[in-house]
Amino acid sequence: MVDVTAGTDTDATPLFREVGASWLWLLAGPVSAGIMLWIERSNGNGWQITVPAFFLVVVTCFIALQVKAARIHTSVELTPQTLRQGTETIRISEIVKVYPEPDSPLGSKKDLERWQSARALGELVGVPKGRTGIGLRLSGGRTAQAWARKHRHLRNAxxxxxxxxxSPAELAQDDDGDDGSRW
Structure with a gap:
């Protein structure tokens, strides 16, 4: 398991940042209420506000909950000292190597790289949907996956x-002699 870095200063200027979800999704509540008003009006029922108000409150609250969860659990922030994935933060000094992009994506029938089955950083079970994993070799011979929507930007940063x-010698050969190649 990756050590969570407690008490680390994460106020430094981010080199890379993804917020997880946009609050603009909350507009779905008023839009759904407006559509319901239009449906009722076009059916000759007049302006009945009960059902549209219900849609406004329920849809907006449900989406607000989802957006808040996404902003907590699928956000990414990289500073010169730390990498935060969701609620888990690790020090950059714990990362020994960033593996190159895999030859085959997860959905293909080709052999996967060893790091593609490693634990994803953050408290989620795996790499969140819509994100792509980045293989990391951590201190102590551990392997993990960082992830981001714009994974190439995160990798480049x-x-x-x-x-x-x-050192280049350490980059070429990991602690246990594993170069990250296939099983």
Whole structure:
């Protein structure tokens, strides 16, 4: 399990950031209420506000809950010192290597890279839907997956931070001799 870095200063300027979800989704509540008003009016029922008000409250509250959860659990922030994935934060100094992009995606029938079956950072069971995993070799011989929607941007920001700390010899060969290749 990856150590959670407690008490780490995460106020530094982010090098990469994804918020998880947009509050604009809350507009679905008023839109659904407006559609219900239009349906009632077009059916000759007049302006009955009970059902549209119900849709306004229920849809808006439900979507607000979903957006809040997504903003907590699927947000990503990379600073020069830390990588935060959801509610889990690790120090960049714990990352030994950023594995290259895999030859085959998860859905293909080709062999997967070893890191593609590693634990995803954050408290979620796996890489969140709509995100792509990035293989990380962590201190102590551990392997994990970082993830982001714009995974190439995260990889491009994270790789130099790791490489400036780790020597080229350490990058070529991991702690246990595993170079991240297939099983």
């Amino acid at each position: 994270l790789t130099p931070l790791v490489e400036e700390r780790v």
